[in-house]
Amino acid sequence: MKQRAKSALVLAACLTAGLWIIYFLTLPFQSTLLPGLGILPRQLQGLDGILFAPLLHAGTGHLISNSLPLLAFAFLVLLEGLRRFGAVLAICWLASGIGVWLFGGGLTIGVSGVVFGLFAYLMVRGFYNRDLMQILLGGALFLIYGSLLWGVLPTAAGVSWQSHLFGAAGGVVAAILLRRPRTGPQTGPENRNGPAGWRTRS
Template identity: 65%
Template sequence: MLAARARKGLLVVGVFTALLWVIHVANVLTGTRLIGALGIDPLELDGLDGIVFAPLLHAGVGHLLSNTLPLLVLGFLTFLEGTGRFAVAVAASWLGSGIGVWIFGGGLTIGASGVVFGLFAYLIVRGFYNRSLRQILLAVVLFLMYGSILWGVLPTAGSNVSWQAHLFGALGGVLAALILRRRSVPGRTDRRRQSSGR
C-alpha cells in the first residue's frame, strides 16, 4: 500500500515539476509575456487570475531551480499521506499564498515558493496536531534540512523576493494541518478495552 502510494506520489510530483519547466520554456519563447499576463498584481482585478496561475511561472532558471528540489521532496512526503490530504495541503498553500499576495503584496509576483513554504509548514506542524511521534521526528529532520528558509517569511530591505507569498503560503500549510488533523473517535478506546477483556 505505502509502496504503491510512493510510486504514485513520485509520478504526480514529478509530472507537476516537469510541467513547471515546460511552462518556463513556453514563457521564455513568448518573451516572458506570460508573467505580465498571469502574475499576481496586488489589488488589481486583472491580477486576480494570478492567484491560480502565478505559482506556475518563474522569473528565470535560477528561480525555478530553487523551487524544484523542495517541491519534489516536500510534495512527495506530503503525498505519502494520500491523494486527498496532498490535494488539501497544496490547495491551502497555493490559495493562501496567492490571496495573501493579492491583498498585501508589493508588486507583480510569480513563483511556486509560496507552495513550498506551505508544504514545509504543513509537514512541520501536522505531527503536533496528530500527536504522532513519527511525524514529529520527520518534522525535526525537515527543520534541520530546510529550517533556514523560514527567514523568508520576514520582510527584507532591498529584496525583490515576496515574503508575503512565503508567509501566507506557510499559514495556508498550517491551516491545512489543522483541517486534516486526526480526530479521536468517541468510544473507540472503550471498545478496545472491552474486547481485550473477553
C-alpha cells in the first residue's frame, strides 16, 4: 500500500506539473493557441478542443486554482490503479468536453471540468461499490471541497459552469460503469465483507 501511494503521488504530481510545463511552453503563443485549440461550442472547428482544451489555461491564477484539487483528486483515484484512473479520466474528459461543445456559451479552456469529474467520482463511487471506507472518504471530501459544487451552477460570469456540470456527470457515469462486480455474502473466516455484502478495508 505504501508503494502504491508513493507511485500515485508521483503520477498525480507529474500530471499537474505537465499542465504547468504546457502553460509556460505555450505562453508566447496563447493569442492563437487558445482560440485555435479551445472548445468553440457548436462549431466544427471547435471539436478538437474537446481533446486539447483541458491542457490550456488563460493565466497562472486559472491554473493555480485547478492545480491543488487536481493533484489531490488524481492521487486518490490513482490509488485504485493506473488503468482505472485512465478510464475515469477519459470519461470525465470527454463528458466535460462534449457537454461544453453542445451547450457551452463561448470559448472554453481549462482542466476544471476534469477536476469536477474526478471529484464527483470520488464522492459517489463508494455507494456503487458498496464500500464503507470509500463512502467515508467521499464524505470527508465533501466537507473539505463541497463548496466546489456551486461551480456546476451559472453563478459566476466568465466561468464555464457547463464544463463543471458535465464533468461531474462524467464522474458519476464513471463510478457506475466501473463499479466493482457484486458478490453474494460468504461464510467462514475468509469473509471480509461487512453486513449485507458491504466491503470494508483491512
